[in-house]
Amino acid sequence: MSTTPGGGSLSGLSEDEAKEFHRIFMQSFILFTVIAIIAHVLVWMWRPWLPGEGGYSSLMEGAQLALTALPIFG
Numbered sequence: 001m002s003t004t005p006g007g008g009s010l011s012g013l014s015e016d017e018a019k020e021f022h023r024i025f026m027q028s029f030i031l032f033t034v035i036a037i038i039a040h041v042l043v044w045m046w047r048p049w050l051p052g053e054g055g056y057s058s059l060m061e062g063a064q065l066a067l068t069a070l071p072i073f074g
């Protein structure tokens with residue numbers, strides 16, 4: 001840990017406080033990462049973001065259908 005010439009750390013935390021902060025930070029980061037992975041898997045199962053066997057042309061058909069229905073709502 002870096003120290004200033006006066007003997008204190010640059011962050012103003014003692015070594016024990018810095019270790020406690022690091023522990024909480026790492027636990028929070030791991031929890032966030034796990035939740036993000038689960039969310040990505042669930043979204044992938046709901047609506048895959050890579051095209052299927054029909055390729056991007058199947059996506060274009062859906063977009064064209066939506067565009068033809070647009071004047072109905074406007």
